[in-house]
Amino acid sequence: xxxxxxxxxxxxxxxSVGALAGDKGYSDLKFVVVKDANGKPVRxxxxxxxxxxxxxxQEKGGLQLKTNAEGQANYAGIPYGKLRIQVIATGFQTFGExxxxxxxxxxxxxxxxxxQDQVTIYGEKK
Numbered sequence: 001x002x003x004x005x006x007x008x009x010x011x012x013x014x015x016s017v018g019a020l021a022g023d024k025g026y027s028d029l030k031f032v033v034v035k036d037a038n039g040k041p042v043r044x045x046x047x048x049x050x051x052x053x054x055x056x057x058q059e060k061g062g063l064q065l066k067t068n069a070e071g072q073a074n075y076a077g078i079p080y081g082k083l084r085i086q087v088i089a090t091g092f093q094t095f096g097e098x099x100x101x102x103x104x105x106x107x108x109x110x111x112x113x114x115x116q117d118q119v120t121i122y123g124e125k126k
Contacts, residue, residue: 016052028076028105033087036111041071045089049075052082052098086125087112 033042045067048050051059065073082102085108087095092112 014094025080025102025104026077027101027103028079029074029078029101030105030107031067031073031085031087032107032109033073033089034109034111034114035092039111041067041069042089042092042112043067043069043071044073045087045092047073047074047110048086048088049078050084050086051079052084056082056083056098073091085110091115 007072016101032049033045033047034040035042047065047067048062049065050062065075067073078101079087082098083101084096084098089112091114093115095112097108
């Protein structure tokens with residue numbers, strides 16, 4: 001029951017940020033998360049949404065979605081405005097970018113990459 005209360009509070013926070021900013025519309029969002037290397041879907045990736053204020057600062061609260069077997073997650077009723085989207089998936093680099101939500105329906109395609117090799121200033125030991 002506690003998780004549900006937190007989810008409701010997060011949704012209210014996102015909606016109130018849009019109302020305070022004077023935004024007039026709401027969007028139905030579809031996220032598609034795929035592997036950069038081969039375009040295959042990424043299952044069970046976390047898609048985290050944060051409202052961004054007019055100063056570019058991330059608002060408190062947020063919402064977390066999980067992708068299905070096709071790498072998709074959906075959410076209806078996000079207010080128009082800036083939205084910071086982060087994607088976290090096991091075995092991939094964390095993705096983060098701000099998007100301008102300005103249409104009644106939007107599909108956001110995200111390509112996640114494998115981690116890069118670690119760089120060192122020390123030479124290989126022989």
